[in-house]
Amino acid sequence: MGAYLSSPIRDKESEEGENDAYKFGISAMQGWRTDMEDAHAAVLDLPDGGAKAALFAVLDGHGGAEVARFVANHLAHELVSTEGYQKGDVERALVQAYLRMDELLVKEEHREELKALRGKETEEEGGDGGPMVINGTSLPESLLEALGMPAGGAGFQIKLVRSGPGGRGGIAIDDIEEEGQDSERSGATIVEVVEGEEAEEEEEAAGAGGEGGDAAETSAAAAAAAERNSKRKREDKKAMEVDAAAAAGMHVWASRGMDKTATEVDAAAAAADAPGGGGGGGAQQREAEQGEDEEGEVPEDERTPEKGDDDYVGPSAGCTAVCAVVRGGELYVANAGDSRCVLSRAGTAVAMTQDHKPMDTEEYARIMKAGGFVADGRVNGSLNLSRALGDLEYKQTKELGPEEQMVTAFPEVRRITLQPGDEFLLLACDGIWDVLTNQEAVDFVRERLAAGRTPKEVCEDVCDRCLAPDTGGCGKGCDNMSVVVVLLKEWTTPGAAHK
Template structure:
């Protein structure tokens, strides 16, 4: 948890845009934090591909330079990949993330900066949805009122993430990378990307994104992208229910985003930090070539639940993941990963900095 103010900054920076396919609103708020470190993007059509829309949220930490730089440049990097023109959007997103990260390592503006940022992006083209994610911001779609995750959080306590961290010479302590960073993938954070024997995808903290694909149907109502300042307070389904109720009342997306920020803001910062973070949300209403009234009518229907909804893993599952990782690495590997040596009575090394 970063430093906080004695009173929150509740002024919101909001925007809206629309065309025949999308009704979009966004809002961000500094809240209790000393500085605003988030950034976001909503482009109804990309300059190099008018049929392609791009939406993103970047949750910065340790400063705002990397998040702001990413908000300006990531979509350009994705479009510049030859895979993009070939229709291989998944690989274009993956390469775009990694190339932007490498560019920031040598750019005079960012190369000495210590900050980092999450990145969750949604690219939509001709009915296909591609969501790229690095970090713990999140994208969720509403399908007849059911929350469908388009991304999953990257936490150092998850088994696959912990494996990579340890293999690259790091460790997990108090559910943080090297006892410091609460997420395991990010743009920037170059202090965690110095293992000369590992490629970019296998660094302690990597910018390599997971990419989830989906195909829009008439039942897809909207997509919400937001930083963890929202998701730490409300579940996927709670956010979908909140937004859907407002759309059924024919509220515009911008005002819905603003109200969601207010809903998630903590009354004080004395209860563990929930609701005390910077907050950013982008709401993408899916019009499917029809009028906004059609979307409003859809959102007034009773929700239909199919069981697809999956929230991020609970704490018990997280602890099980950590335990499995510990059991799968011998003592010497764990000690090397933690950069410590600790002798037990039986002379077997122990994972001193890998906490359960």
């Protein structure tokens, strides 16, 4: 599920850079989504002892942009500071740097930075899309038994609700009524797993409409809660400078945040409605139920907020992370999540990553071992990724190491030796890969490079190509989009894909 704007934001944050070994372009576009949560980073001058090392990364945020932006700001500095990098072991260094990101996120010293990177205050009432509902038939038997539900879960649904820091938890049960049906005829029961200050309200509402109660009172209470949940405060995103990287002598191109506020979106829509403006839907936002949920999306009402001042446990947001490091003729790619990196080898797409999903055999086994479950393809019915940076609520099993948690930041690292004919790298978030296959993306980029387009222009072309004309489909082309194209100048066959 996801909330969409009435018309897409096509403005792009684009950058480019070049030295004697690499030429890169970056473009990021908010698109149809109500927030821009992607981030990116590029460094052409990693300390390398003459090995011409460079780093390129795409971070796809969920639950907020702050973790993605934080990683964009700090990843390069932490990478070169690792023991692995100092000893020339880039694969080990990437693992250490990814795990280090989670360590930094919980440090009190970074709390204010993360708040500034978030760029808006989220009210405790949170989300605008209503609680996530999971079919009981998709839950493991052990959880059904714990909830007192019949084997198989047929006719039942689970509604997951989290709200309010510091509140007590609880479980409330209510009947679901379909339009035009009473509760007895609907045959469906909803179990609300409630955390926080709204637990009492939910339980009271359930009591009012439960056995012998008035269902209308329950509906009114639920409507009132939903109205409170729909309130938000929005502020412009704040730019953050990369002080740590600058101190290390590196120049980092890092995303500064460009998502539009509600007011800006309304103004843009009004302008679009003017004669010759290209249409639009005015100030209204369109919320669409997708056939296929956003990759990695955590519904806002299901995010666990940061604790109070005396119990800070880090941000609730998370991000995917795909990072390519080129050093000494070797390409190293670390990945956690479903963003991707592809190498164009004489026009053939070479996948340097694989997506990490909860239903993958290895990922599923780790999730279950850590005490979690998978429902509707999501970890604990919420997160559609099995590896990510941040998402700290899924990393609280203290007897397990970081690589064994339900959701782990431990990256999969692949290495390949570059050779003549290796033309370019393409890194992108799933907003691109939802629309294009690896080979289709390489073909698209290669054709435009050969026509004389710069890497930055090609990245912008990719975003435009993948943007859906409307939100009436299954959600493909409606996500945030970030693309990085890196020309490997030393390895490209003259006259091949680009000049």
